[in-house]
Amino acid sequence: MTNNKMLVEERSRDIGNFLVGRLLPFRRKRQVGPFTFIDHMGPSVIAPGQYLDIDQHPHIGLSTLTYLLEGEIEHRDSTGAEQLITPGSVNFMTSGYGVTHTERTPQHQRNGDSYPIHGYQVWVALPKEQEEIAPNFVHIAKEDLPQWEENGMHLTLVAGEGYGRKSPLPVYSPLFMVDIKTVKNNHLDIQGQLKGEIAIVVVEGEVSSDEQRIGQGQMLIAKTEDECCLDLAAHTRLLLFGGAPLPEERFLYWNFVSSSKERIEQAKADWKAKEFPIVPGDTTYIPLPE
Template identity: 90%
Template sequence: MTNNKMLVEERSRDIGNFLVGRLLPFRRKRQVGPFTFIDHMGPSVIGPGNYIDVDQHPHIGLSTLTYLLEGEMEHKDSTGAEQLITPGSVNFMTSGYGVAHTERTPPHQRDGGSYPIHGYQVWVALPKEKEEIAPSFVHIPKADLPQWEDKGMKLTLVAGEGFGRKSPLPVYSPLFMLDIKTGKSNHLDIKGQLKGEIAIVVVKGEVISDGQKVGQGQMLIAKTEDECCLDLAADTHLLLFGGQPLEEERFLYWNFVSSSKDRIEQAKADWRAKEFPAVPGDDTYIALPE
């Protein structure tokens, strides 16, 4: 493998009663473009005793992007947003100066049955001049995202710009997120189609990049100018994340991202003092990890 590329393995992390595979950040690479955090949920099955119940917790300085491949989740946040998250739609909560939210298995799936859950939760750091904007929430249905076929591949532009298209999702810096599926073995040329750093995440199947194999549960990080083409094995599913890196270093503590260590200390104090905005009608509270 050339020195300008990194291969990353998912690392298991416990988020309450649910295990996820963490791809970003890791020791040698904290961000890819403005993407600061990528968690892979599942594929798993939820049911009695194993529901997703992520209680109320805070964020600053970032946008959270939830993208499900299977299953459903219920999102509620302190802007008053309530949204059933369904496969293929994109859900984008911008924290700005401060937001709190919950993520749960929806009530209609708490009926004693078993249901699949599979998807990705992603954090996108805000540019320095946008870190303190007002919180907001945007939901874009699957049908409204740019979708096209190329040589038997099915491509969806989830966020940002690429391949001459633009997602309707409002983002704050130059970035891209693509969902790519192929039936037969195929070849994807990204030269000139995507700009900045790129993370190639293999959901299923296998990709070969300059002789380097990338398999299920792995992520390859490169620069788009060094990554001109990918060979996809049959029945492969990829996600591509990336974009232009932010100019300043970002500090990460728990659910807080900021270009300022002092701002993170203030957010910690505010959460301890319960001075963040709250999710309407929800009195749950995840304490700051010490």
């Protein structure tokens, strides 16, 4: 494998009563463009009594982007936002100087039946000059995202700019997130279509690059100018993430991202002192990990 490509395997992480596969960050690569964190949730089943219940927890310095392929999650946050997250929609919570939120199996699915759950949550670091903006939440419905057919592939521009299109999702730096699905064997040429660093996540199926096979649950990281062609097997689904890297290093502790180590220490102290805003009507609290 040439030096301009890295292959990443999912690592299992426990987030309470749910396991996720973490793709980013890892030791050799902390960010891809402004993306600092990529978690793969599922595919799994929400069974009776085994509901997704992620209690109130904080963020600073980033936007969380939740994109479901199957299932539903109820999002509530300290801005007052309440949103049922459904497959194909994009949900973007910007923490800025500080936000708290919860993620739960919605009430109508707590009825003794089983439900599938599958999706991704990614963290996008905010530019240094916008790390302390006011928190906000944006939901874009599936039908409002740019979607098109190209050479037998179905593409959706989830966020940012690419392929001569622009997602309606308001973002803070040059980036892209693209969902690509194939029915038959295909060839993907991304040269000139996307700008910046790129991570290619194989959701299902298989892709090939320079005789390197990348399978389900793996991620290939490259630069778009170097990694411009991929062969896709039939019934493959990819997510492409990336964009222009931020000029400063980002520090990551628990749910906090910042260009300043001191700011992270302040956020830790504020969460311990319970000085963050809270989700209306919610008294749950996940303690700071020691």
